[in-house]
Amino acid sequence: MNHPINKSTQQHFDAIIIGAGIIGAAIALGLARKGKKTLNIDALPAAGYGSTSGSCAIIRPYYSTVETSAIAHESHSYWSNWAEFLQADDERGHSKYHAVGCLVSKTENNQYLRPTMAILDTIGAPYEELDQAQYIARMPIFNIDSYTPAKRPDDEGFGEANGKQIGGGVFFPDGGYVSDPQLATHNLQRAAEVLGSSFKFNTKVAAIRQQAGRIIGVTLTNGDQLDAPIVVNAAGPHSAKINAMVDAQQDMKITTRALRHEVAHVPSPEGFNFEQQGCVCSDSDIHAYCRPETGNHILIGSEDPDCDDQQWVDPDDYNKDFTDQWRVQALRLAQRIQTLPIPNQAKGVVELYDVTPDWAPIYDKSSIPGYYMAIGTSGNQFKNAPIVSEMMAQLIVACEQGQDHDQDPVIFNLKYSGRPINLGVFSRNRKINPNSTGTVLG
Structure with missing residues (x-):
């Protein structure tokens, strides 16, 4: 569902998220819960319409590192309590998690x-x-x-x-699958909209604007300019093309x-x-x-x-x-x-x-103030979307308040287990994990 923007009153946002797949919609909800006014822009007709709709949507706890396994195992609790996490109704109903192991x-x-x-x-x-x-x-x-x-x-x-x-x-x-990944994304959209978020579909970004060395907004292909001090790349398979708009990849050791x-x-x-x-x-x-x-x-x-x-x-x-x-x-x-x-x-x-080369995602800031990335996620991060909602929101707020995530990584505490996670493990400049399978199973 496309919620049109009133150009006369709604040209400024706290954050613009490029992409409305499971990760982009989750980040909208996370930032909205931090009091941010967000807009998701997607080239397709609906949330979760692209690569998310083709996801196998598998929930499983095993990975090749302690941190990624801890987050993946935690995701089981979020999906098992999906309605509690959303705190919002959806006219299409909530997606179902089949906890078959x-x-x-x-x-x-x-x-x-x-x-x-x-x-x-x-x-x-x-x-x-x-x-x-x-x-x-x-x-x-x-x-x-x-x-x-x-x-x-x-x-x-x-x-x-x-x-x-x-x-x-x-x-x-503690595993299974979600039978309708697109519906799960729509659930996140509706939960974010309750808190004031907007979604704009069938729309492409032509440029990401900067001024004095930081992000100030985006320009759409129809020429409209939307202002925001924060832009988040959650564009899925198009993430590299979005990064190229701001030359974000120039200092990145890990690309997509x-x-x-x-x-x-x-x-x-x-x-x-x-x-x-x-x-x-x-x-x-x-x-x-x-x-x-x-x-x-x-x-x-x-x-x-x-x-x-x-x-x-x-x-x-x-x-x-x-x-x-x-x-x-x-x-x-x-x-x-x-x-x-x-x-x-x-x-x-x-x-x-x-x-990415090691099939682990990039959840990180960039070298450009105000530009953030939640990319390299396809094939293995659907399960973590509700945690990414909270994780990226905390990272973005901390960086905007002055924390240097490159030198002083944000620590995210998992809600159910209490385990602290150093978000530096998802850095754009991390060393490639030599224990990764190098496949969809990460």
């Missing part, structure tokens, strides 16, 4: 999850180790043969077990690019209701992940093995049709689920991720 296979590729379990022990997040029999008992349509290294269907030996077996798995109860991905939707095997009996599953042996999908379907994503070409694209000019990659991902899951039906007609999603 996450099952991750123990494989050679993930060191049988020993590092992951050590991190979760540190943050106090629950998990259950499963031996091979327990693994099959939880997911009886799975087999435990190993198929690594990843191959493509035309490669010799594709689909043939290597003579080894996976080592069972680990079940993480748009990556094309396909997600396949296939029916559940006959005799098993994956929507009712399944959970989020991640399997680095077959390099695929999946989750239940509405209509007793299975959603299948790729864990980006080396044998697959990564498609870095211009977010304004890329192939939106399915390719053979759809079939590749379905066949990879069929190694684990050998009764998996694979339709002749491809169904699913083709969308873009906005990613």
Whole structure:
């Protein structure tokens, strides 16, 4: 829904947020709760209409560092108490969080999850180790043969077990998925609007204006000028193009690019209701992940093995049709689920991720006073949106009050666990995490 701006009275805002996906809408709510008058500008017709709408919207607690795992685990509590977090009604209703848990296979590729379990022990997040029999008992349509290294269907030996077996798995109860990511974004929009925020759709930013070395507002493609001392880049796959408007990337060690991905939707095997009996599953042996999908379907994503070409694209000019990659991902899951039906007609999603080299987001100020970034979030940060709401609001207010976040990083205390998080871990100038998987699972 587009809430038009009255040009005669509403040209000035405390903050303009470029993007109205899940992250941009969340930041609007966070800043509104700090008393800021915000405007989100988005080129698309509605909140969450772009890459957010194609998100798998998986909520899971495991990452490769203590800080990112602590935040991800905390997100489970926010989604479990979604109405309480929003404190606002939505005429479309609230999105639903399916807390079905996450099952991750123990494989050679993930060191049988020993590092992951050590991190979760540190943050106090629950998990259950499963031996091979327990693994099959939880997911009886799975087999435990190993198929690594990843191959493509035309490669010799594709689909043939290597003579080894996976080592069972680990079940993480504090996880699941949100069935309608676009509705979740609309929920955030409505909650922000209650506090006075505005959203302007079908609108593009042509320039970000500066004066005396700091941000003063934006100019739209129709020539309108909107004033604000704060501009936040939450433009998803377009984030690099927005940064280029102010040369923000010139001093950044971590930058972003748009990556094309396909997600396949296939029916559940006959005799098993994956929507009712399944959970989020991640399997680095077959390099695929999946989750239940509405209509007793299975959603299948790729864990980006080396044998697959990564498609870095211009977010304004890329192939939106399915390719053979759809079939590749379905066949990879069929190694684990050998009764998996694979339709002749491809169904699913083709969308873009906005990613950094280590697949961790940038939540940071820039070298330009008043210009902030919440970027590199696609593919793994949907779950953290409600926390990002509060985290970015605190960071922005602290910086505007004079704190030098580069030298004296903002500390954010997680609401449920009380754990302090040094937001410097999301700096544009951080060192790349050597333990990152370098994939969508971060």
